[in-house]
Amino acid sequence: MESRKSAKKAPQKDKPARNGKLTLCGTTFSVLPLYLFTLAFVLAPLIYMFVLSFMQRGGSWGVEMSLSFDNYLRITEPVYLGTFTESIKLALLCTLFVALLGYPFGYFMARLSPLWRQRVMLLLIVPFWTSSLMRLYGWIIFFRANGTLDHALMGIGLTQGPLRLLYSYPAVVTGMVYALLPFMAYSVYASAEKLDRSLVEASRNLGASALRAFFSVSFPLTMPGLFSGIVLTFIPSMGLFFIADILGGSKVVLVGNLIQEQLMRAHDWPFAAALSVCLMALTSIFLFLYSRLTRALGSGGELEGLV
Amino acid sequence: MSAAELLRLEEITKRFGTTPVLRGVSLSVNAGEFITLLGGSGCGKTTTLRIIAGLEKADSGRVFIAGEEVTHKPPNERNIPMVFQNYALFPHMNVGENIGYSLKLKKRPKKEIRKAVGEALALVRLSGYEHRRPSELSGGQKQRVAMARAIAGRPQAMLLDEPLGALDLQLRREMQLELKRLQEQLGITFIYITHDQEEALTMSDRIAVMREGLFEQLGSASEIYDRPRTAFVARFVGNANILSGAVVDRKPLPEGGECIVFQHPAGRERLLCPAGASCAKAGPSYEQGQKITLAVRSEYMELSPAGKDSSGEDRGLAATVTGKSFAGGQLRITALLKGGGEVTASRHGIDSPLKIGQAVRVSWKCESHAVPVED
Ligand SMILES: Nc1ncnc2c1ncn2[C@@H]1O[C@H](COP(=O)(O)OP(=O)(O)OP(=O)(O)O)[C@@H](O)[C@H]1O
Ligand SMILES: [Mg+2]
Numbered sequence: 001m002e003s004r005k006s007a008k009k010a011p012q013k014d015k016p017a018r019n020g021k022l023t024l025c026g027t028t029f030s031v032l033p034l035y036l037f038t039l040a041f042v043l044a045p046l047i048y049m050f051v052l053s054f055m056q057r058g059g060s061w062g063v064e065m066s067l068s069f070d071n072y073l074r075i076t077e078p079v080y081l082g083t084f085t086e087s088i089k090l091a092l093l094c095t096l097f098v099a100l101l102g103y104p105f106g107y108f109m110a111r112l113s114p115l116w117r118q119r120v121m122l123l124l125i126v127p128f129w130t131s132s133l134m135r136l137y138g139w140i141i142f143f144r145a146n147g148t149l150d151h152a153l154m155g156i157g158l159t160q161g162p163l164r165l166l167y168s169y170p171a172v173v174t175g176m177v178y179a180l181l182p183f184m185a186y187s188v189y190a191s192a193e194k195l196d197r198s199l200v201e202a203s204r205n206l207g208a209s210a211l212r213a214f215f216s217v218s219f220p221l222t223m224p225g226l227f228s229g230i231v232l233t234f235i236p237s238m239g240l241f242f243i244a245d246i247l248g249g250s251k252v253v254l255v256g257n258l259i260q261e262q263l264m265r266a267h268d269w270p271f272a273a274a275l276s277v278c279l280m281a282l283t284s285i286f287l288f289l290y291s292r293l294t295r296a297l298g299s300g301g302e303l304e305g306l307v
Numbered sequence: 308m309s310a311a312e313l314l315r316l317e318e319i320t321k322r323f324g325t326t327p328v329l330r331g332v333s334l335s336v337n338a339g340e341f342i343t344l345l346g347g348s349g350c351g352k353t354t355t356l357r358i359i360a361g362l363e364k365a366d367s368g369r370v371f372i373a374g375e376e377v378t379h380k381p382p383n384e385r386n387i388p389m390v391f392q393n394y395a396l397f398p399h400m401n402v403g404e405n406i407g408y409s410l411k412l413k414k415r416p417k418k419e420i421r422k423a424v425g426e427a428l429a430l431v432r433l434s435g436y437e438h439r440r441p442s443e444l445s446g447g448q449k450q451r452v453a454m455a456r457a458i459a460g461r462p463q464a465m466l467l468d469e470p471l472g473a474l475d476l477q478l479r480r481e482m483q484l485e486l487k488r489l490q491e492q493l494g495i496t497f498i499y500i501t502h503d504q505e506e507a508l509t510m511s512d513r514i515a516v517m518r519e520g521l522f523e524q525l526g527s528a529s530e531i532y533d534r535p536r537t538a539f540v541a542r543f544v545g546n547a548n549i550l551s552g553a554v555v556d557r558k559p560l561p562e563g564g565e566c567i568v569f570q571h572p573a574g575r576e577r578l579l580c581p582a583g584a585s586c587a588k589a590g591p592s593y594e595q596g597q598k599i600t601l602a603v604r605s606e607y608m609e610l611s612p613a614g615k616d617s618s619g620e621d622r623g624l625a626a627t628v629t630g631k632s633f634a635g636g637q638l639r640i641t642a643l644l645k646g647g648g649e650v651t652a653s654r655h656g657i658d659s660p661l662k663i664g665q666a667v668r669v670s671w672k673c674e675s676h677a678v679p680v681e682d
Contacts, residue, residue: 196393198393198395199395201382201391202389202391202397204381205360205361205383206408206409206412206456207383207386208383212412220399
C-alpha cells in the first residue's frame with residue numbers, strides 16, 4: 001500500500017521539482033568540485049591562519065595554544081604601524097605611476113591595427129616566460145653602482161660618479177611599476193578594445209574637440225578597465241616583498257617583508273599570521289571602498305571581470 | 308539657386324587602399340531640401356556622408372557648407388549633426404544628457420539646455436524620458452533620441468545614415484511619416500541614406516541614385532521613377548523590365564516627338580516619344596535600325612493570350628508564362644520571352660486566367676509606358 005501511494009504521488013511532485021529543485025541539484029553537482037577546491041585550498045588555510053593569529057610563539061618552531069589578542073596589540077606598536085603606512089604609501093605611489101603609464105599604453109594598443117596589436121601583446125607577454133626573479137636581477141645590473149644606468153648617464157656627461165641608485169626607494173618603485181604595468185595595460189586594453197568608435201565619432205560630430213571627446217566619452221567608458229587595473233596593481237604592490245628585498249636592500253620594509261621576516265627569521269608564526277590578517281582586512285576595506293566609489297561614479301560597481 | 312545653397316560637394320573622390328569607393332561625386336543641396344542617397348550595399352553612401360561630416364577625408368574634391376569651404380576642417384567645426392545607423396547614443400549618459408551634449412559643449416547655461424532638451428524630446432514625442440538610460444529604451448525610442456540629439460542644437464542641416472534600417476516594417480512606415488513631418492516643421496535640410504526605394508520615393512524632394520561611387524541619376528522622385536535615365540536606375544527604383552532591341556520604323560507625331568516601332572527578337576511593339584520627354588532629349592530622332600534599350604515597369608506590362616489584338620494587328624513580344632506568385636496585394640506573373648530573357652508583370656488581384664506554360668503576348672498598356680534608357 002505504502003509504496004503504491006508514493007508511486008502515485010511521485011509524478012505530481014516531480015513536475016514542479018523539475019523546474020526548481022532538480023535543476024538546482026544539477027548546478028550544485030556541477031559546481032561541487034569548485035566548492036571543494038575552494039574549501040580545501042582557500043577557506044581552510046584562511047581559518048587556520050586566523051586561528052593561528054591568536055596563539056603565541058612557542059619553543060624554536062612551535063606554537064603555544066594560549067589564545068589572546070597580544071599579536072594584534074603588538075601590531076599597534078609604532079614600528080609595525082609605520083610599516084603599514086609605509087606600505088600603503090608605496091602602493092599608492094606605484095599604482096599612480098602604473099596608471100599613468102599603463103592607461104595610455106592599453107588605450108593606444110586597442111587603437112593599433114590587428115597585426116600590430118598582436119605584436120605588442122606578445123611583447124607584453126614575453127617577459128612572463130622567464131622567472132620574475134631573473135628579471136629583477138636584470139634591474140640590479142641596470143641600477144647598481146657603475147651599472148648600465150650609471151654608464152649611460154656618465155657617458156653623456158650628465159653625472160660624474162656612480163649614483164648608487166640600487167637599494168633605494170626609487171629603485172623599488174621602478175621594479176614594482178615594471179612588474180605590475182602589464183596588468184594595468186592589459187585591463188585597460190580589454191576595456192578600450194570594446195569601446196565603440198562610432199561613439200567617439202558621434203561626439204566629434206556633435207562639436208567636441210578630440211580632447212573633449214576623449215574626456216567625455218572614451219575615458220568614462222574605459223574607466224572600468226582602469227579601475228580593475230588599479231585593483232590589480234594596488235593589492236599586489238602591498239605584498240611584493242621580494243622586489244623590496246632585492247632592489248631595496250633592507251632600506252624599504254613593506255608589510256610583505258615584515259611577514260616574511262617573522263616567518264623565516266623570527267619563526268613567530270602567530271605574529272606573521274596576525275600581520276597577514278591585518279593586510280587582508282586592509283585590502284578588503286580598500287576593495288569595499290573602491291566598489292562603493294566606482295558605483296557612485298556610475299560604472300555599476302563591476303570591476304571588469306574582477307571581484 | 309546658389310543663394311539658398313546649403314551644401315555643395317565638388318568632384319569628391321575617395322579610395323580605400325586601392326579600391327576606388329567614390330569616383331567624382333558632385334552635389335548641390337538647397338536649404339530645407341530633403342535629399343536621399345539611394346543605392347545598393349557598398350556603393351559609397353556612408354562614405355559620402357562621412358566625408359560631409361568630416362569623419363573621413365576625401366582624396367580630392369571640395370566640400371562647402373553654407374558657402375564656406377570645410378574640406379579640411381575637423382568634424383567639430385562643421386555643425387552638421389549625423390544620426391548614425393546604430394544610433395551611437397552615449398551609454399554612460401541618460402537621455403537628457405545625450406540630447407544636451409552638443410549644447411553643453413557650447414557652454415550654454417543649464418536652464419537653456421534643460422529647456423532645449425525638453426523641446427527636442429517633445430518634438431520626437433518622448434517627453435518625460437530625460438532620466439532613462441539608453442539601455443532602457445526600445446529600438447524605436449533609441450532612434451527618436453538619436454534624432455532629438457541631432458536636432459537639439461537646431462542645425463541647418465542633418466545627415467541621416469539609414470536611420471530606420473534597424474526597425475521593423477510597421478514602425479518604419481510610422482517613423483518615415485514622423486521624420487518627414489519633423490523635417491518640414493523645422494525646415495532642416497536632410498541628407499538621408501537608404502537602400503529602400505519605397506522609402507526614398509515617399510520622403511525625398513530629390514533622390515541621388517548611386518552606383519559604384521558615382522551618381523547615376525539625380526532628380527525628383529517622379530523624374531527618377533517615371534523617367535529613369537539608365538537601365539540600372541530603372542531596375543533599382545521600381546524593378547523595371549529591361550528589353551534590348553532596335554528601332555525598325557518611326558513616324559513623327561503631329562504634336563511633336565515621334566512614334567517608334569521597337570523590334571525585339573521575340574516580336575515588335577510601338578512606343579511613343581512625345582516632344583520634351585527624356586527619350587526625345589536623348590537625340591533629335593532615332594535612326595532606322597538603331598539599337599535601343601527600353602525600361603518597362605512591371606505594373607505597366609500587359610500579358611494577354613497569344614494571337615492578334617482586338618484591332619486584328621499582330622503585335623507584342625511572344626512569351627510563355629513560367630510562374631505566378633501573390634505578394635503584398637499584387638499578383639506577379641513571370642514569363643520567358645521567346646529567344647531568352649524574363650519579364651515580370653504585376654497587377655492587382657489574386658489570380659489571373661493565364662496558366663503556367665501558356666503562350667502569351669507581352670505588350671505595354673500604353674505606348675508611353677516604355678522608356679528608352681541608356682545601358
Ligand atoms: N574604413 C574602410 N576601410 C576600407 N574599406 C572601406 C572602409 N569603409 C568603407 N569601405 C569600403 O568602401 C565601400 C563603400 O562603403 P560604404 O560604407 O560607403 O557603403 P554604403 O553605400 O554605405 O553601403 P551599405 O548600404 O551597405 O551601408 C565598400 O566597398 C566598403 O567595403
Ligand atoms: Mg552604409
